[in-house]
Amino acid sequence: MKSRMNTKFLVTTAVFVAVAVVLRSFSIAIAAGGILTMRISFDAICYIMPGILFGPLYGGISGGLIDILGYIIRPMGGYIPLFTITNIAAGILPALIWRYIKNAKEYKVRNCYIAFFGLLLVVGFFNFIIMKFAYHTTLGQLLSSLGKKSQYLSTGLMLIGAIGVIIFIINVFIKKSMVKSYDFVNNNYFKLIIAIGISGILICTINTYILLIFTPALIAKGFMFLWIPRIIEALLMTIVNSYITCMIMYCYSLFQGRVVKKA
Numbered sequence: 001m002k003s004r005m006n007t008k009f010l011v012t013t014a015v016f017v018a019v020a021v022v023l024r025s026f027s028i029a030i031a032a033g034g035i036l037t038m039r040i041s042f043d044a045i046c047y048i049m050p051g052i053l054f055g056p057l058y059g060g061i062s063g064g065l066i067d068i069l070g071y072i073i074r075p076m077g078g079y080i081p082l083f084t085i086t087n088i089a090a091g092i093l094p095a096l097i098w099r100y101i102k103n104a105k106e107y108k109v110r111n112c113y114i115a116f117f118g119l120l121l122v123v124g125f126f127n128f129i130i131m132k133f134a135y136h137t138t139l140g141q142l143l144s145s146l147g148k149k150s151q152y153l154s155t156g157l158m159l160i161g162a163i164g165v166i167i168f169i170i171n172v173f174i175k176k177s178m179v180k181s182y183d184f185v186n187n188n189y190f191k192l193i194i195a196i197g198i199s200g201i202l203i204c205t206i207n208t209y210i211l212l213i214f215t216p217a218l219i220a221k222g223f224m225f226l227w228i229p230r231i232i233e234a235l236l237m238t239i240v241n242s243y244i245t246c247m248i249m250y251c252y253s254l255f256q257g258r259v260v261k262k263a
Helices: 002-024 045-054 056-073 081-101 106-133 138-144 147-176 180-214 223-256
Strands: 028-032 035-040
Touching: 002 045, 002 056, 045 056, 045 081, 045 180, 045 223, 056 081, 081 180, 106 138, 106 147, 106 180, 138 147, 147 223, 180 223
Parallel strands: none
Antiparallel strands: 028 035
16 A cells, blocks of 8 residues: 555656646756856746655655756756755755644634735835935945846835735635635635745755856856845746645645645
């Protein structure tokens, strides 16, 4: 029985890997200095899902395979092995965090969610005010030194915060006329935001340091210059990927004839 389950897990993971390779073909790649600095794609879902459904081992395997196969099929710049390692970690970390918080009280998770995105909204608005009306202050000069990238710390943060808050409000209204599928999504979405978001922030930060190490041309720009747009993109994708992951989890649970309770 255990052997049959392991085979099923491996086959399902292989399907996710294959889908991810296809999705990478439609990704938007942004390069600098001949090195891939940002990739906008939904392939992250395909190494997050195996980890959440079957455990961190499967998330790590899929993360590594997706990075290697993706580079072989559609190379972009030079191959950096450290990115494969961080992609493995990106498959493991959400699964580990998910194991810890999946049984947490829903109201506690919701409170953390609204506090986080509310804080982003407030910080973004504060930076916007500083840049518009107090640009001569120390903080204003610091933000101005980033050039156009300073918009990520004002408009960008406000946008992410607003999207997060709006999604929360939508969830509140929909919950009143709850259907079974949305009940599942509502119960898991905020938890996935935390699991995927924490992992995404850590991996994004590490990858940014790696990019600076392997791209001397970017060192002069500084860490923040490269990290800010990448972290904004990571947060936006976290919001979207968490919802998609919820729906896939629900469909998988229907296919299995039960709700997935344990990774």
